[in-house]
Amino acid sequence: MSHDRDTFFIGGGWAAPASTDVLEVVSPHSEQVVARVPEGTPADIDAAVAAARKAFDEGPWPRMSPEERIAVVEAFSGLYAGKLAEMADLITIEMGSPTSFANLAQSPAPWMQIESFLTIAREFPWEATRPGALGGPVVVRHEPVGVVAAIPPWNVPQFTIMSKVIPAILAGCTVVVKPAPETPLDAYLMAELLMEAGVPEGVVNIVAGGRETGEHLVSHPGVDKVAFTGSTAAGRKIAAICGEQLKRVSLELGGKSAAIVLDDADLAATIEGLKFTALMNSGQACVAQTRILASRANYDNVLDALVEGVAKMQVGDPMDPATEIGPMVAQRQQERVEKYIALGQEEGARVALGGNGMPEGLDHGWYVRPTIFADVDNRMRIAQEEIFGPVLSVIPFDDVDDAVRIANDSEYGLAGTVWTTDDKAGLDVARRVRTGTYGVNTYTMDFAAPFGGFKNSGVGREFGPEGLGQFTELKSIYTSLPAT
Ligand code: NAD
Secondary structure, three states, rough: OOOOOOEEEEEEEEOOOOOOOEEEEEEOOOOOEEEEEEEOOOHHHHHHHHHHOOOOOOOOOOOOHHHHHHHHHHHHHHEEEEOHHHHHHHHHHHHHHHHHHHHHHHOOHHHHHHHHHHHHHOOOEEEEEEEOOOOOOOOEEEEEEEEEEEEOOOOOOHHHHHHHHHHHHHHHEEEEEOOOOOOOOOHHEEEEHHHHHHOOOOOOOEEEOOHHHHHHHOOOOOOOOOEEEEHHHHHHHHHHHHHHHHHHHEEEEOOOOOEOOOOOHHHHHHHHHHHHHHHHHOOOOOOHHHEEEEEEOOHHHHHHHHHHHOOOOOEEEOOOOOOOEEEOOOOOHHHHHHHHHHHHOOOOEEEEEOOOOOOOOOOOOOOOEEEEEEOOOOHHHHOOOOOHHHHHHEEEOOOHHHHHHHHHOOOOOOOOOOOOHHHHHHHHHHHHHOOOOOOOOOOOOOOOOEEEOEEEEEEEEHHHHHHHHHHHEEEEEEEOOOOO
């Protein structure tokens, strides 16, 4: 089945591109082109922003009641629920996410986000009256922020689109989505479902393209807010543009999270947990806990068990349901990970598993061998920089204070875990690590609660009422009405 497309989704329908530029979607497993779609240019972005602007300034959407918008998003959610397997497959085809992970996180989790935002929107204080401090009561309203530019990365494309588009449209905003050039296909399926659900024209517009196209969208005077997920380097650039223009901006950026294994942890359960939290999506996850911290006394036990557990993980064709680690998204990502594996050795870390070269039995595809570094000092670059692949560093600590110090010795602050049979000790550690999210013996993002980063991991929060609030402007109306 061909996944080729020749249009963008603009103004509620399929729109011809302004240029003949093409994006080739290449399978990271077969290295073959699996689809060709138009590549968005500044002219296409201009058309999409104009459609979103018109829908916001003149269309019904921002003027509808929250209940009316909720009903449309409910219809979309119902249709999305019927396409989970197709969506997961598309994402595996375009970026190589193992199907076992894709069928958990690449489409069911985005659908759960939609449902969660619907629940939040039904109870959200869109307009509330509170007693004033001076005169009459004050009416406090959440109004839509305007036209939103939503820019997701390739690693979890639908996950990072839903966390922006759904709260934005529930709030009454209109949106231009610019999918990453590696992953345009899932967004086309989403566009079909939006149309079928009856989302009015111009409320969501989709133009895939690269960095320059993204930057044109960010700087566009017709855009009121930018919601971005991606690298810290790009986030900095985007924040600078938004700062200059005083544009609202929220940024979900990189991470280098630490998993602290306390001596009383159940080792077998911890290793099972770490295999997921450290290596999900083949290590291409912002929340991946790639620094494993173990006490000096317990270091060899943790290292040996981790090496044994990871060595058994199946690496290969992402379409195989048994595969746990698939290819890297692109050849440049494979090369980047290989450079870090070489760098770790130069820095004096010891390869306890893996190393450079293709995994056994594979002769094509952008694979790397799952690699575990031992004897890592937290100041090494492999412990400080985001590698974005299946490469783990096991770092020794002296005591719990030292573990917390090492976990916090990072420019990032996105996620982390502690593994222990003592819940109280776990919560104590959780409170001391400076990250936006944390797990005790688990790491599952809960869409009812805010998600985001401290430090260089971002600005703002997604999910929960806080994530919906990022797409609203607050207005206070002072009244001289009698208090009710
Ligand atoms: P990236 O920053 O290269 O690109 C992300 C998106 O931004 C893409 O759509 C890209 O085309 C666009 N882009 C890049 N430069 C831009 C610019 N100057 N102006 C406008 N748009 C621009 O990141 P990536 O390689 O696609 O994704 C991996 C990164 O994303 C990792 O750093 C990862 O940690 C991060 N990430 C963070 C989260 C989170 O929630 N915190 C979630 C997933 C991924």
